[in-house]
Amino acid sequence: MIRCFSIYVKYMFMRIPSVYFLLYISFCKFSSVLSDLFYN
Numbered sequence: 887m888i889r890c891f892s893i894y895v896k897y898m899f900m901r902i903p904s905v906y907f908l909l910y911i912s913f914c915k916f917s918s919v920l921s922d923l924f925y926n
Contacts, residue, residue, distance in 0.1 A: 893910075
């Protein structure tokens with residue numbers, strides 16, 4: 887999740903289209919939930 891956040895900050899500075907940005911965020915949340923399921 888921390889890695890996702892650092893990339894999130896980079897994307898903010900790059901000012902990419904918000905649609906891709908939202909997709910990326912949802913993917914990050916989804917993957918973090920998956921990792922929680924697998925490792926707990």
